[in-house]
Amino acid sequence: MIVAKQKPLSELTAMLDGYRNVLAVGCGTCVTVCFAGGVKEVGILASALRMARRLDGQPMSVAETTVQRQCEAEYIAPLAEGLDEFDAILSLGCGVGVQTLAERFPDKRVLPALDTTFMGLPTEQGVWEERCQGCGHCVLDITGGICPVSRCAKQLMNGPCGGSQGGMCEVDSDTPCAWQLIWERLDRQGLADRLLEIQPPRDWSTSRDGGPRRIVRDDLRLPPPEDV
Amino acid sequence: MTAAETPFEPKIVAFCCRHCAYAAADLAGTSRLAYPPSLNIVELPCTGRVDVLELLRTFEDGVDGLLVAGCLPGRCHYLAGNLHARQRVDYAQRWLEDIGLEGERLRMINLSAAMGAQFAELATEMAETIKGLGPSPLGTRRAAGEIPSIGCAACGDPAPSLAESAHDRGDGR
Numbered sequence: 202m203i204v205a206k207q208k209p210l211s212e213l214t215a216m217l218d219g220y221r222n223v224l225a226v227g228c229g230t231c232v233t234v235c236f237a238g239g240v241k242e243v244g245i246l247a248s249a250l251r252m253a254r255r256l257d258g259q260p261m262s263v264a265e266t267t268v269q270r271q272c273e274a275e276y277i278a279p280l281a282e283g284l285d286e287f288d289a290i291l292s293l294g295c296g297v298g299v300q301t302l303a304e305r306f307p308d309k310r311v312l313p314a315l316d317t318t319f320m321g322l323p324t325e326q327g328v329w330e331e332r333c334q335g336c337g338h339c340v341l342d343i344t345g346g347i348c349p350v351s352r353c354a355k356q357l358m359n360g361p362c363g364g365s366q367g368g369m370c371e372v373d374s375d376t377p378c379a380w381q382l383i384w385e386r387l388d389r390q391g392l393a394d395r396l397l398e399i400q401p402p403r404d405w406s407t408s409r410d411g412g413p414r415r416i417v418r419d420d421l422r423l424p425p426p427e428d429v
Numbered sequence: 430m431t432a433a434e435t436p437f438e439p440k441i442v443a444f445c446c447r448h449c450a451y452a453a454a455d456l457a458g459t460s461r462l463a464y465p466p467s468l469n470i471v472e473l474p475c476t477g478r479v480d481v482l483e484l485l486r487t488f489e490d491g492v493d494g495l496l497v498a499g500c501l502p503g504r505c506h507y508l509a510g511n512l513h514a515r516q517r518v519d520y521a522q523r524w525l526e527d528i529g530l531e532g533e534r535l536r537m538i539n540l541s542a543a544m545g546a547q548f549a550e551l552a553t554e555m556a557e558t559i560k561g562l563g564p565s566p567l568g569t570r571r572a573a574g575e576i577p578s579i580g581c582a583a584c585g586d587p588a589p590s591l592a593e594s595a596h597d598r599g600d601g602r
């Protein structure tokens with residue numbers, strides 16, 4: 202899932218300075234299950250913003266709604282009706298949700314309420330950890346299902362580095378060394394010798410280094426209207 | 430006595446678990462122990478039912494103080510409801526401070542059903558704390574004029590806007 206956290210209230214009140222009538226829009230998918238932007242979090246944040254602004258002597262109305270999926274135009278289309286009365290939309294979606302709203306409603310101010318942080322999973326109730334950076338060329342087959350791109354601070358492909366100590370990463374003694382985990386996993390599977398094969402430098406053009414990425418599936422695209 | 434001289438009687442809501450604090454409040458009553466008359470008790474199946482959203486909305490609606498009263502640690506009938514409630518109260522207190530309200534307006538206490546006297550004592554103590562802080566600066570939502578003034582110009586009653594009714598419906602639209 203995409204994991205995000207709410208921005209501090211002080212940052213949001215500063216961002217919303219001058220606005221009087223705001224629509225807070227949550228998302229019912231990833232940010233609901235990481236407790237950052239679902240129905241309940243929209244309710245809590247909207248209530249907090251109304252109270253903070255009331256105490257500032259600048260009352261602000263904050264209406265609340267949550268769509269099932271903020272990152273697809275079809276799901277946010279119904280918001281168009283009644284949008285005129287709001288002077289801004291406060292999105293509690295991930296960064297993609299914010300941008301989907303901004304693309305669909307280009308005349309509206311669309312503001313982010315969350316800091317979108319990573320793709321990851323809950324490791325226990327109330328704790329989320331990063332597991333993937335969407336590098337565009339997955340190597341989990343080589344690394345025993347443990348991602349060195351998101352979990353090794355140096356994104357090494359032939360680890361561990363000399364800083365791996367007692368199973369922990371040198372950049373943070375609370376973070377397991379990804380390469381220690383990779384060695385242990387493959388050893389357990391009787392495949393540790395495969396790690397002796399040196400991996401060549403990665404081609405990072407599939408990742409962020411290649412600029413914004415795009416996937417096109419011709420089998421799924423709609424036929425051109427002139428052919429229909 | 431004029432209205433201006435009326436002593437401040439804080440509006441306090443107490444979310445009470447039925448297995449302990451609610452019974453303790455009852456016991457305080459039947460034992461004729463005084464506790465603040467302005468205490469509004471809401472019976473809950475367990476304080477684990479309390480959510481940050483309800484705590485904040487209760488303040489938004491204009492209470493001066495809020496008490497969450499659950500079982501003694503280790504005595505929750507649902508194992509850990511009172512411990513979850515404590516974490517949420519702590520979290521809601523941080524929200525209150527960020528908003529600009531005093532965190533002391535929200536407090537969690539733990540009691541057994543036999544602790545009627547302690548209930549009366551803690552409720553009185555809470556009322557004294559709130560009296561010291563004074564009325565909630567939020568007032569009520571309507572009095573604060575937060576609802577956009579598209580209402581009746583003659584009587585000044587602001588009719589709820591779409592935004593407000595959306596909020597009240599809880600579904601947004």
Ligand code: SF4
Pocket residue numbers: 332333334335336337338339340341348349350351
């Ligand atoms: S190797 Fe790349 S695609 Fe695979 S999990 Fe790691 S970051 Fe994600």
Ligand code: SF4
Pocket residue numbers: 352353354355356357360361362363364365366369370371372377378379380381
């Ligand atoms: S200690 Fe391990 S996880 Fe940390 S940078 Fe070195 S190899 Fe990567």
